Amino acid sequence: METTFRKRTSKATVKVVPRPETLNKELMLGGIIQGLAVTMRHFFQNVAREKPEVTINYPEERLKYPLRNRGLHRLMHREDDSVRCVACMCCPTACPAHCITIVAEETGNGNEKRPAIFEIDELRCIVCGLCVEACPCDAIRMDTGEHMHVVDRRDDAILGKVDLMKRGISSTAVQGGEPNWQERVKTVPDPRFR
Amino acid sequence: MGIVLLFLIPVVVFSIVSVVLVGVLGAALPALAAYPDFTWVMDPWFQALIKMTLLILVVVMPLASILTWMERKQSAKMQDRGGPNRAAILGARAWGIPHFIADAVKMIMKEDFIPAKANKILFSLAPVMAIVPVFVTFAIVPFGGDVCTHQLTQVVANPALCTDKVTLQVARLDVGLLFYFAIASLAVYGTTLAGWASYNKWSLLGGLRASSQMMSYEVTMGLAILGAFLVYGTLEPHAIVLAQGPLPWHWGIVYQPLGAILFFTAAIAETKRTPFDTPEGESEVVGYFVEYSGMRFGMFFLAEFIEVVFLSAIMATVFFGGYEFPFLFPDGFHLLGHSLPLPHVAVLLIQTAGWGLKVIFFCWFQLLIRWTLPRIRPDQLMDLGWKKLLPVSLANVVVTAVVVLALMAR
Numbered sequence: 311m312e313t314t315f316r317k318r319t320s321k322a323t324v325k326v327v328p329r330p331e332t333l334n335k336e337l338m339l340g341g342i343i344q345g346l347a348v349t350m351r352h353f354f355q356n357v358a359r360e361k362p363e364v365t366i367n368y369p370e371e372r373l374k375y376p377l378r379n380r381g382l383h384r385l386m387h388r389e390d391d392s393v394r395c396v397a398c399m400c401c402p403t404a405c406p407a408h409c410i411t412i413v414a415e416e417t418g419n420g421n422e423k424r425p426a427i428f429e430i431d432e433l434r435c436i437v438c439g440l441c442v443e444a445c446p447c448d449a450i451r452m453d454t455g456e457h458m459h460v461v462d463r464r465d466d467a468i469l470g471k472v473d474l475m476k477r478g479i480s481s482t483a484v485q486g487g488e489p490n491w492q493e494r495v496k497t498v499p500d501p502r503f504r
Numbered sequence: 505m506g507i508v509l510l511f512l513i514p515v516v517v518f519s520i521v522s523v524v525l526v527g528v529l530g531a532a533l534p535a536l537a538a539y540p541d542f543t544w545v546m547d548p549w550f551q552a553l554i555k556m557t558l559l560i561l562v563v564v565m566p567l568a569s570i571l572t573w574m575e576r577k578q579s580a581k582m583q584d585r586g587g588p589n590r591a592a593i594l595g596a597r598a599w600g601i602p603h604f605i606a607d608a609v610k611m612i613m614k615e616d617f618i619p620a621k622a623n624k625i626l627f628s629l630a631p632v633m634a635i636v637p638v639f640v641t642f643a644i645v646p647f648g649g650d651v652c653t654h655q656l657t658q659v660v661a662n663p664a665l666c667t668d669k670v671t672l673q674v675a676r677l678d679v680g681l682l683f684y685f686a687i688a689s690l691a692v693y694g695t696t697l698a699g700w701a702s703y704n705k706w707s708l709l710g711g712l713r714a715s716s717q718m719m720s721y722e723v724t725m726g727l728a729i730l731g732a733f734l735v736y737g738t739l740e741p742h743a744i745v746l747a748q749g750p751l752p753w754h755w756g757i758v759y760q761p762l763g764a765i766l767f768f769t770a771a772i773a774e775t776k777r778t779p780f781d782t783p784e785g786e787s788e789v790v791g792y793f794v795e796y797s798g799m800r801f802g803m804f805f806l807a808e809f810i811e812v813v814f815l816s817a818i819m820a821t822v823f824f825g826g827y828e829f830p831f832l833f834p835d836g837f838h839l840l841g842h843s844l845p846l847p848h849v850a851v852l853l854i855q856t857a858g859w860g861l862k863v864i865f866f867c868w869f870q871l872l873i874r875w876t877l878p879r880i881r882p883d884q885l886m887d888l889g890w891k892k893l894l895p896v897s898l899a900n901v902v903v904t905a906v907v908v909l910a911l912m913a914r
């Protein structure tokens with residue numbers, strides 16, 4: 311500790327903090343024994359407990375995910391099992407990672423569209439859920455609770471329309487919203503403004 | 505439950521070990537020697553060979569390899585983690601104990617790589633040079649009392665008097681612990697050669713650090729244990745154990761507390777483990793075995809753990825009564841005027857099992873130290889060795905010598 315060092319050439323002076331050289335510090339034994347006592351206490355506590363409280367042995371034990379957990383995407387179906395998505399391009403616009411690719415096509419009945427190609431690159435996805443928020447017709451959801459599965463090639467991580475719809479079920483929401491929703495909102499009293 | 509198993513499993517394991525050791529050396533071989541064709545089993549060379557083999561196969565290697573698991577499990581428990589628990593034999597996980605087998609398989613299956621510019625002969629020689637001395641030093645450790653082979657079932661008051669005794673010690677050398685110092689200092693060659701032969705700056709640095717550290721601490725180690733020699737008046741480990749006797753307040757730790765601490769510190773520095781692991785400081789030079797892979801690396805790894813076992817054995821022998829069990833005299837327990845006579849073989853079994861328990865306790869304690877204290881810098885290391893431990897150990901020797909002289913003159 312005798313190396314208190316002042317640089318003459320520089321105008322700035324070094325503030326020397328005194329470090330008292332106590333016998334206990336010099337011996338180091340006190341600190342060592344304290345440290346050993348701490349680790350020893352933890353050792354015996356954890357041995358007695360059989361399993362540390364914080365550890366989750368993953369494949370056998372799993373945390374219960376919260377309801378709002380965002381898993382792999384899925385595309386919902388209509389009553390006739392066709393895709394609900396109308397290729398409105400809201401989700402690729404909202405997506406901050408630019409990982410949704412949609413190529414639209416005409417359905418042929420009326421003036422509706424549907425996606426010819428709907429691909430999500432799950433490796434680029436940042437799991438923000440903005441696509442779900444953006445969708446006006448409950449076509450895309452992230453409530454599968456599934457993790458991204460292990461892939462050997464990056465291409466395998468791009469989920470296409472078929473993959474996404476495989477997980478989907480029929481959504482009971484009325485396509486395009488309920489026709490008379492404005493009247494219904496008026497009749498239902500909002501508890502906050504009563 | 506966990507605590508109970510923590511104490512129960514070593515007791516059970518070392519009871520079995522002591523039955524094997526005492527049974528083979530004290531009962532089976534003398535019985536075999538009764539047949540005229542097999543008298544050679546009592547020849548000194550065969551006895552030494554079989555004792556060394558048994559000691560290594562039954563105690564040292566299992567303990568050293570289980571220490572690789574113990575180190576990880578114990579550090580995990582100390583840090584509130586789970587530790588290794590995946591490897592299993594036929595689905596039996598047993599707290600991850602099979603991990604040491606998985607480790608060995610991994611080490612053997614790995615590619616054995618020699619750098620292009622390395623000195624091939626020295627590179628291959630270095631791991632052997634590191635591991636052989638630590639095995640050889642076990643020759644002086646007494647792991648049990650003398651066996652009177654014809655009086656196994658009787659109460660024997662003084663085993664030193666019987667004529668047909670088998671010693672539970674590979675070599676009873678009068679130079680004793682000097683032999684240990686001589687052989688242990690050969691281990692420096694292993695590490696230094698490894699550092700130099702692998703043609704790598706970092707391993708060379710690691711090798712240099714290792715050689716400087718081991719040479720400096722050998723001085724302190726020798727001086728620290730000198731106090732104990734003065735007290736017992738002998739260098740021979742078995743005589744040291746007998747001098748301490750079964751009463752715990754006559755053990756070396758009571759007469760030489762400072763010497764014990766100094767010796768333990770210096771000896772941990774000799775094993776090159778944290779807090780003195782500058783030769784292999786993972787975050788700075790990675791160490792003298794950077795270039796080693798596969799089983800060659802495994803030999804360095806194993807040598808380190810065998811040194812841990814050996815240091816535990818020496819600590820137990822010199823400062824904690826060796827194989828002497830508290831209050832267990834050669835003819836049975838004597839405590840507070842009560843006595844419980846025991847046959848000779850029972851005394852021997854308890855003594856050897858007790859020796860094993862002391863050894864594993866010190867292994868545990870060394871792991872505890874290794875996972876508690878941070879690594880110190882090389883300059884602090886040299887400071888500690890030369891400026892602190894050495895003067896204190898010198899003072900310890902002088903004071904001990906004066907006290908012993910005064911007591912002898914009285």
Ligand code: SF4
Binds near residue numbers: 404
């Ligand atoms: S979760 Fe976010 S990043 Fe992933 S596809 Fe949806 S909008 Fe894009």
Ligand code: SF4
Binds near residue numbers: 400401444
């Ligand atoms: S926002 Fe919904 S409807 Fe629009 S393209 Fe995306 S999934 Fe299809």
